[in-house]
Amino acid sequence: MAQRLGSKDKVKSLITVTSSGIALCSGILLYQGSDKFFDQVAMPLSRLLDPEVAHNFAVKAAKWGFVPAQKGKDPVSLRTTLWGLKFDNPLGMAAGFDKQGEAIQGLHKVGFSFVEIGSVTPKPQAGNPKPRVFRLLEDTAVINRYGFNSEGHEAVYHRVKEAKNDPNFSGIIGINLGKNKLSEDATQDYIEGLRRFSDLADYFVINVSSPNTPGLRNLQSKKNLEDLLTKLNDTRQSLENQPPLLLKLAPDLSENERQNIADVVRQSKSRVDGLVISNTTVSRSGLKSEKKDEDGGLSGKPLTDSSTQIIADMYRRTKGIVPIIGVGGIFTGSDAYDKIKAGASLVQIYTSFIFHGPPVVAKIKKELNDLVLKDGYSSVSQAVGKNSSVK
Known part of the structure; x- marks a missing residue:
C-alpha cells in the first residue's frame, strides 16, 4: 500500500514539475516574442476563447507588460516626420x-511608434449586445459590431494622462473620437472630445465611418461633413493646444462621395490635416466563412487590396497634399509598402495583430525596411505616393 502511494506521489510530482517547466518555457517564449511559438501555440490557443474574451485578454496582457519588448532600435530609414511629430517607424496600432486607453505603454513596448485610442465617446456606453465579435478563420478576417463600447471621456482621459506623465514614455498617441449612440447632437459630441483631450492628444481622428452606430456614416455626406468639420475647426482655433485633425473614412464610398469628401477637406474652413483610410467594410464579397453574414464591420485580408486602391484614389483626388494613414489588411511588409507607395505616409494594423500576436510588428517593420532599401530609398518617406499619378 505504502509503495503504491509512493508511486502516486512520484507521478503527481512528475506532473507538477513537467507542467511547471512547460509553463515556464511558454512564458519565456511568449516574453521573448518567438514567432513560431506565437503562430503555432499561443495564437491557436487564444482562438479557443470567445473572440471578445481573447481581445480583452490581449489588451490586459499589454496593459500589464506581459508582451515581448522590441529588440533594438528601429533603422534610421524607417523614421519619418509628420505634423511636426517624429515617428520612429511608420507602423501604428x-x-x-x-x-x-489601457495598453498604451505595452503597445509601444512591442514596437509600435504610435497608438490610436478609441473610439472614445463623451459618456460611457456599453455598446451593442454580445456576441459582437466573430473570427472568420477561412478568410483571415474579423467581423465586429462593438458599437463604440466606451468608458467615456473622463476614464480614458486619466489613463492617457498617466501614460503621458511617465518620464520613460515618449510614444505618440492619437485619440479617435466617436459619438454616443443616443446623442441628438453628434457635432457637440466631437467638440467635447476636442476640448477634453486637446492637452494630451498628439493627433485627433474624427470617426464618422463606423458601420455599427446607426446614422453615423451619414456624416460623410458633403453638407453634413462640411458643417461638422467647419465647427470642429472653429473649436480647435479656440484651444490653446491645436493637435492635427484627421478624418477616418469608410471603404464603401462611391466615386461621387469620395470626390465630395476630397473637395470638403481641402477647403480652408473645413480642412483636415490628414485622412485615415480605411475603416471596416460592410461588403462581404468573396468570403468563405459561415459567419460571413453576421452584421458589423469586416476587417482583415479581404480589405488588403481595396483599402490600398482607395488610398491611391484619395491621394490623387487631394493632389497628394493631405497626408494619409493607411489601414486595412496589412499582414506583411509588402502590404504596408503597397499602401505607402499608393500614398500613405503612415500605416496601422489591427487584425494581423489579433491573428499573429506581437511578433507581427517586428516582422512587418523588417520586411518593410528591406523593401525600402531594395528600391534605393534612404527613407521610407521617399516612397510615399510613388505609385500614384499625382504630379
Whole structure:
C-alpha cells in the first residue's frame, strides 16, 4: 500500500514539475516574442476563447507588460516626420484594439511608434449586445459590431494622462473620437472630445465611418461633413493646444462621395490635416466563412487590396497634399509598402495583430525596411505616393 502511494506521489510530482517547466518555457517564449511559438501555440490557443474574451485578454496582457519588448532600435530609414511629430517607424496600432486607453505603454513596448485610442465617446456606453465579435478563420478576417463600447471621456482621459506623465514614455498617441449612440447632437459630441483631450492628444481622428452606430456614416455626406468639420475647426482655433485633425473614412464610398469628401477637406474652413483610410467594410464579397453574414464591420485580408486602391484614389483626388494613414489588411511588409507607395505616409494594423500576436510588428517593420532599401530609398518617406499619378 505504502509503495503504491509512493508511486502516486512520484507521478503527481512528475506532473507538477513537467507542467511547471512547460509553463515556464511558454512564458519565456511568449516574453521573448518567438514567432513560431506565437503562430503555432499561443495564437491557436487564444482562438479557443470567445473572440471578445481573447481581445480583452490581449489588451490586459499589454496593459500589464506581459508582451515581448522590441529588440533594438528601429533603422534610421524607417523614421519619418509628420505634423511636426517624429515617428520612429511608420507602423501604428489602429483604433479599435485599445478602446479604453489601457495598453498604451505595452503597445509601444512591442514596437509600435504610435497608438490610436478609441473610439472614445463623451459618456460611457456599453455598446451593442454580445456576441459582437466573430473570427472568420477561412478568410483571415474579423467581423465586429462593438458599437463604440466606451468608458467615456473622463476614464480614458486619466489613463492617457498617466501614460503621458511617465518620464520613460515618449510614444505618440492619437485619440479617435466617436459619438454616443443616443446623442441628438453628434457635432457637440466631437467638440467635447476636442476640448477634453486637446492637452494630451498628439493627433485627433474624427470617426464618422463606423458601420455599427446607426446614422453615423451619414456624416460623410458633403453638407453634413462640411458643417461638422467647419465647427470642429472653429473649436480647435479656440484651444490653446491645436493637435492635427484627421478624418477616418469608410471603404464603401462611391466615386461621387469620395470626390465630395476630397473637395470638403481641402477647403480652408473645413480642412483636415490628414485622412485615415480605411475603416471596416460592410461588403462581404468573396468570403468563405459561415459567419460571413453576421452584421458589423469586416476587417482583415479581404480589405488588403481595396483599402490600398482607395488610398491611391484619395491621394490623387487631394493632389497628394493631405497626408494619409493607411489601414486595412496589412499582414506583411509588402502590404504596408503597397499602401505607402499608393500614398500613405503612415500605416496601422489591427487584425494581423489579433491573428499573429506581437511578433507581427517586428516582422512587418523588417520586411518593410528591406523593401525600402531594395528600391534605393534612404527613407521610407521617399516612397510615399510613388505609385500614384499625382504630379
